[in-house]
Amino acid sequence: MMSQSLTMLPDLVLAAMLIGLAWAALSSDDLRRGVVLFIAFGLLLAIVWARLHAPDLALAEAAIGAGLSGALLLVALRDEAGGKETAGRVSQVSRWMVDLFALIMACLIGWVLWLTMYAEPAERLAQLANSMLEHSGVSNPVTAVLLNYRAYDTLLELVVVLTAVLGVLVVGRERRGYRQAGPVFCGLVHWLVPLLIVTAGYLLWVGAHAPGGAFQAGATLAAAGIVLRLAGNDAAGLLDGMLLRWSLVAGIGLFLLVGLGVTINGGLFLQYPEAWSGSLILVIESAATASIAAALVLAYRGGRPDGWLSVADYDNNREVSR
């Protein structure tokens, strides 16, 4: 009993810190403080993922959850500074109602979790997923789920990313005005960017049999773009015009064409021939990495670049108004 509570101690501390950080981030009236605490929360979460044997997620959380979301939120802070604050007060009664509701729901969810995980745990998909691994073409089980068993989810997820980026492009123009960074930072960039690109390539390649994959690689590649932009390269290393469009389309397009292509031989949609699945997955992941990186960098740039022409621009720059 004593020894068990001792091994539990690190977990207790981690859990308490998660809740404490979340509480502090959400109850802070100072937005900047809230965002910084949120990023710390994300990094702590990455440690928890590692503790729970989810290294793929630890990588993704650090790169996407804490890293990219954090970067986006930090940029957004600058807009808040100038805006009008419309902090309305919530009445004390509704505050209590919401607190009571949250408490009841948390207890109910906790009760069900206790029942399903402790009292009468159910057999889930772990065994099946791991036993089919040899037929999936990869040996990292998470990649097998993402790119083979549930590849359709991943295809639609790439569409979600594309939609969000199109939304960012439609809503407004990107803002410029990054000053040229100092010589020290620029010197740093010279080795940081190639390092990030190499890391991205490694993550992509290694994803077949070890933690890593298209999303982690895409986020790392996007980080390279963001570093470039911070160093004064407005385009953040992105291509322009039609090439940008192609790079956004590549991931989904190739995924869909492979999915449909394998049906020609009588297979079902996304049913890779077993001998080919490893290579097909790598091809799809490579294209997806490029698309994800392009999308994330565009999201960071926060609006449509000048090189993103509208139909009207294509029509010989004719003046067209809505």
Next chain:
Amino acid sequence: MNNLLIWPVALPLLTALLALLWPRRSNWIGVAGTGLPLLAVLLVSWQVAASGPLELALGGWAPGLGIALRADGLSVLMLLMSALVTMAVAVYASVYFAHAERRGEFWVLWLLLITALHALFLSGDLFNLYVTLELLGLTAVVLACLGGSRESLQAALRYLVLGLLGSLTFLIGVALIYAGYGTLDMAALGDAIVAGPTAWVALSLMTGGLLIKSALFPLHFWLPPAHANAPAPVSAVLSALVVKAALYLILRLWLELFDGVVTQAAAVIVGVLGAIAVVWGSWAALQAERLKLMAAYSTVAQLGYLFMFMPLLAALPEGAGRELALGALVLLALTHGFAKSAFFLAAGIIMQRAGHDRIAELGGTARSLPVTAFTIALAGVALIGLPPSGSFLAKWQMLSTLFVTGQWVWLPVIAVGTLLAGAYIFRLLGHAFAPGEGVGPSLSVGREEIPAVLLALIATLLLGFWASAVWELVPISAYAGGGA
């Protein structure tokens, strides 16, 4: 032949990519990309009607480990509505956005919206449904911002944040289901789920999330500004299709997956909220000064009717009686989908001609835009529920179900709602048919006015005369618990 089920999803997605690559051709790609999935949907419907539910195990993996697409009577009806409405609206939009600066992006997002709708109606996996819900929510948000006005952006942002809250609530329900039953495949879950704490809590969470998205009173407040400020073709699909997607999922969950878990008390709560929505929404529509706002409030009210079916369905034992009631619900949803999209297109035509949509200043519309005024009248017939529209038959069936189940209490709500709907439609028609300077020159009837009038005709005539087809299709179910 199995792969047939992927085409309603793959075709709009493929054409969306083409539209992104060739923005100058996007008008043609957009209309073609809406038409091709319609053909696929017709093929799927024909197959389902002829030989029962279809299933496609994606990647060849057994459903559970992999994801299955399934088509049955309910999903086919929703697919047909979505494919037909989007087809008509796309033809209209090719005129509406003909010279818009951002029409390239419009068509890409439009095709992605169709992808999301079709993927949602075909999905047989709970987590995949979460992804399709998010995709649908995001495409709808971006389309709603295309107007570019401050109001539309504000409404879209509110819609986005609430939608996120809704889908996260749905997702935690999915997590509890996976914890308790170890699978996400809906067919397997339909057999496995039994009444108990896990099922109750998971169902409440998932339903709660979906209710936000389907704008049931008191979670309706985001809908009127979002629907009223979007460009007309977008408003049409938001009101006709996007809110129905969440409703479709609630039906799937309540009647098929969680059949036997739903208690009468829970159904009555939802029914009461629906009843309040009917009265409040109709009253607000009667007070509205703008045409599109009126249409949006009317959507809140019409959705209320659909939720009033819940206590009736929960009270009926599985069998013919419940299928009749379910058929009526679906018929009402379909009629509203066609009628409301017609209504929004007509409102868009008037707004483009007159430059405003203030109801009190619409005098002369009937003279300058007779086809559009006729469209509004036809759609109004369906929205009120007059014969021969589909909603008349649906409400008739609803009344007879009230008698069968002895739930008389709902009767006054239906009566008041119908009277109020009559009042707001006739108030509008009164203004539109009044003499006045009109809303601009009378143009030849073309690609703008015909789609709207066709949609209204489907709602008022076709669904009225072919209602039996709906009742025949609904019992064909791919999931245990529902149907024969």
Next chain:
Amino acid sequence: MTQVLLYALTGAVLFMLGVRAALLRDTVLPRLLALNVSGAGVFLIFVSLAYRGDSLPTDPVPHALVLTGLVVAVSATALALALNRRLREMDNE
């Protein structure tokens, strides 16, 4: 298995903390923070479901679901921030 339950319960608490804050705050940025914390809570529940002790291999399915959810959350956050920024610009014009 107790520590897994501990993390799952922490997930439930985080989810409701986020929902509570999303309901009580009425500006966009705090709401987005709140929704992201809620999402993290749901992900934590999924990942604790996947953990089957130190000796058994984990269940990869929830891990993949969380990876998908994470990317979806970032996309939605980016879109909301872009909308918010445009609205601020309109305020200042």
